[in-house]
Amino acid sequence: MSKVILHIDLNAFFAACEVLRDPTLKGKPLIVGGANRRGIVSTASYEARKYGIHSAMPTYKALRLCPNLIIKEPDFKLYHHYSSLFFNYLKDHVSPLLEVASIDECYIDATERLKNNRNPIGFIKELQQALLQEIGLGCSIGVAPTKFLAKMASNYKKPLGITIYRRRELANTLWKLPINEMYGIGKATAPRLLALDIKTIGDLATTEDPEVKKLLGKSFFTFKEWANGRGSDEVIAEEEDPKSIGHSSTFMFDTENYEEISALFKEMSNSVSERAKREGKVGLTIQIVMRYYNFENVNRSVTLNKPTNNAITIFYEAMKLFDKNYKDEPLRLVGVTLQNLSDEGSLVEQLSLFDDFNEKSKTEVIIELLNEEYDKPPFLRLSDLKRDD
């Protein structure tokens, strides 16, 4: 028995929130994004899109396209507020069987809710209107028997679209779309599929070409199932535990300055620690990312003996990774991520505090204490001190 899955996607969500806070912005070209020299557009209002402005475009380019563009720096507290209103409204009025897909989109299993409804499309139209009138948010809704099809359907018409994908009509609907519009196929894979003569989603749905299988690996079967209407229809209401907690930041200007770099590592480590503590998580693995001036990314990670969310430990391990791996070239971004997360206070974490002193060399502990005491970026490199003496 087929289910009725809805995918609901808020239109230009961040920009819409800004308009709700300041109604004088309504109808004006507006973006939410970075306002500094390295900022990019996160969301463009539909008025701004008329100028050719779109997400991921550098802000200075957007400004060139539309000199009287209004720029708002992101305010995630505001967005989370409206996001919660949106999800709660849907849980109350459609079904609690709601899966959050991101801050501005979700899946709902509406099978039960629509079972005895003689006019399900009418219900969905009214829902869309109600979200607009009562919360002030426009959305596009996809209706289909699987999550993938619902997602593709909501994407088909924006803003304020309602699109239905039925299994028996796929060959005349979904399959006609160009391959780059398929969820999961991005800018690296699309051209390679085109080179293998896979031009549409229908081409992928029906191919058995071994070259295509080789290119997509395990995903080949997943994508084929999706495109043929046999993807998952399980809407999972529980929110999942985060698998990693990370922060990264781009320098205003590329830098090779050790003090500047370590100061940013410290700031990122502190943010990671704070958030991990707030969420009651500890992590076993600490990863850093260094992005060089030429966009080359280098990741390095280390797995500890015991999980942590301590700011000093995270910072210290991050700097050790940095010292060991940094090649003296200008950096544009650094980041710190805590991985391999578990719940704080779980058994694994209850190991003796004395382990700190057994597992670390005296030098390491001294550096930690110094940094703790003065609460400033440690301009000490580990190699500046002699080990274990």
Place this chain on the structure above:
DNA sequence: TCTGGGGTCCTAGGACCC
């Protein structure tokens, strides 16, 4: 004046164990 920041998942090689 090129290109943010938050994530998840997959692949592939090497270490290590049995």
Place this chain on the structure above:
DNA sequence: TCTGGGGTCCTAGGACCC
């Protein structure tokens, strides 16, 4: 002599999504 094969963990890189 000069060599197996499976499983798991760790690490690094990359694709993709919002």
